[in-house]
Structure formats: structure tokens, C-alpha cells
Amino acid sequence: MSRQNTRLDTKKVNSELLTLTYGALVSQMLRDFENVEDVNKQLERIGYNMGMRLIEDFLSRTNSPRCLDMRETADKIQLAFRMYLNVQPTISNWAASGDEFSLIFDSNPLTEFVELPQDYQQLRYSSIICGCIRGALEMVQLEVQCWFTQDQLKGDASTEIRVKFVRRLEDAVPAGED
Amino acid sequence: MAEEAIFEYLHSEIVNYTLTKETNKENDLSALEYIGYSTGYRIIERLTREWPRFKDELDTMKFICTDFWSSIYKKQIDNLRTNHQGVYVLQDNAFRFLTRLSSSSQYLEHAPKFVAFTCGLVRGSLANLGITSTVTAEVQTMPSCKFHIQVNRG
Numbered sequence: 001m002s003r004q005n006t007r008l009d010t011k012k013v014n015s016e017l018l019t020l021t022y023g024a025l026v027s028q029m030l031r032d033f034e035n036v037e038d039v040n041k042q043l044e045r046i047g048y049n050m051g052m053r054l055i056e057d058f059l060s061r062t063n064s065p066r067c068l069d070m071r072e073t074a075d076k077i078q079l080a081f082r083m084y085l086n087v088q089p090t091i092s093n094w095a096a097s098g099d100e101f102s103l104i105f106d107s108n109p110l111t112e113f114v115e116l117p118q119d120y121q122q123l124r125y126s127s128i129i130c131g132c133i134r135g136a137l138e139m140v141q142l143e144v145q146c147w148f149t150q151d152q153l154k155g156d157a158s159t160e161i162r163v164k165f166v167r168r169l170e171d172a173v174p175a176g177e178d
Numbered sequence: 179m180a181e182e183a184i185f186e187y188l189h190s191e192i193v194n195y196t197l198t199k200e201t202n203k204e205n206d207l208s209a210l211e212y213i214g215y216s217t218g219y220r221i222i223e224r225l226t227r228e229w230p231r232f233k234d235e236l237d238t239m240k241f242i243c244t245d246f247w248s249s250i251y252k253k254q255i256d257n258l259r260t261n262h263q264g265v266y267v268l269q270d271n272a273f274r275f276l277t278r279l280s281s282s283s284q285y286l287e288h289a290p291k292f293v294a295f296t297c298g299l300v301r302g303s304l305a306n307l308g309i310t311s312t313v314t315a316e317v318q319t320m321p322s323c324k325f326h327i328q329v330n331r332g
Binding site: 007008010011013014015016017018020021022023024025027028029032042046049050053054057061083084085086113 | 182209217
């Protein structure tokens, strides 16, 4: 932005701010809930809420038309990661049926300063991302399942998110009209 | 920029989360403020890593109003006032978290929710720069907001 003159690297500040704010939220949740599984659920739900709003922003910025198959959807998701988190996941491991794929991340900006303590191995730290994908796709009438199969925080070499197409949501008839 | 949208959505979800959880019956903003505090405490360390030491308290406040504010809130603070006895008032005429909410007094009752995180952020940042303070915010007409910083001495 032209009107701002700061001696700080704004782009870096932005991504660190996001990382640290998210970290503060997760640790607050770990204090709020006794059960790590509940934290996972809450994070997923927060992601879902964000995804529902994010899709509008995405569509207005990219002018994307409706996707006709999962391959197009995967490309769009990849583009969204580049736009919003500045990372480029690789798309791979397509199921033979073409309705299931993996997003593979070399690095995950959300976990940049993070280490999982031994007793939180059940925590799915970045489940917000799964929620986000699910929420966003639901708004374009795609029901998907989304989960982590590998996580660098748990010692894996890369982070892998699996996305599976469940069904196409039909246009609902408005209440009172048959 | 697209990345900034993410932070805004995350912020509003944090507000949503801290205020709707079952344990929070009387709209207690302290958890929200604390999330801001821990973020501020950590980020300031990253931001000022290669920075010369601040001369004094006022110099630190000027940093908060200019570089800090413009990298996080995309604009500088519009007005800084102080009584030179540890009270500082930072006025932002178009505060980022309020600009999309309203430009009048509509929804004014919801304004405190959207400034609490920032109060914590400022308090945490100052704390890690060696200044213990109390930060409160005052919103009269959105999207303008005044942050009052009271430095605790002694």
C-alpha cells in the first residue's frame, strides 16, 4: 500500500501476526476444554465458519466459474492457498475414481513457531484448515470430507490433507414453496 | 491483499468464540483481551528484533502509533496525546476492525467486542518492551476509536 511508510516488512508481519494470533487462540482453547478432542472440534468449527465467508471473498477476487469436476476444484483450492496463506500445496494421490485427492504442504504457515508438547499428540493443531475447506465448498454446493493424514508437527516429513467428495448438494426449495 | 482477509475473519471468529462459550455468561471480554495480550507479547519481539533501543517511553509510544500500527492495522494512528504523566490517548479515525461494521452509531453496543483484542495486543507489546500498562478503548462514533494507555508505575 502506498500511503503507508513503515520500516517493517508488512508481508512478514502479516503472516507472523496470523500465526501468533492463531497460536494464542489454540492455547486459550486448551485452557478452556479438558478434552483435546473438543479443541479439535472447535477449531474445525471455527474454520468452517471462516470458510463460509472466505468463499465469497475468493469468488469476488477470482471471478471463478462453477467447477465441473473435482480436478478443477482441487486447482481452485490450490489457488486459494496461494492467495490467502502464501503457500503452494502439491495436489497428488488421486483416487482412481477421481473423487479423492491429497494436498501436500512442504511448510505450513500456521505451525511456524509451534512445537507440540508430548501430552498433546492428539491435538490436530491445524484443523482450522480442514474446516475452512469444508465450509467454503459447502457454499458452492459440494459436500466433502477433509482430514489430515500426515502432519509435520507429529514428525512426518510433510503435511498432507486428504479431501474426499461426498455428494453434490441440491438447491433447496425455499420454505413455503413446493 | 488477500492474506489480510484471513486475519480479519480469524479475528471475528475469535470474538465469536470467546463470547459465546458456555462459561461466559456475562460477556466477559478478558479471554479475548488475553489472546491479544499473548499475541502482542510475542509479535513485538519479532518486530523489534533488529531495532535500535527506544530512547524513552514517548519514543516507544511513537513506534506503536507509526510502524506497529501501520503494519498491523494498515494505517497510522491519527492522533497521539499525552499528559506526560503516563497517560496516552491514541486515536484512530478509521479503525480496521470497525470500518466494515458501521459508520454511525448503529451497532455501537457491539463495538467493545471488536476492540478488546487490540487493547490486549497493545498491552502485551508494551509489556515486552518493559512498560506495564492498562489499556482501554473508547468508541463514540464508529469507525473511530480512542485507545487509552495508562502506564502503571512503581
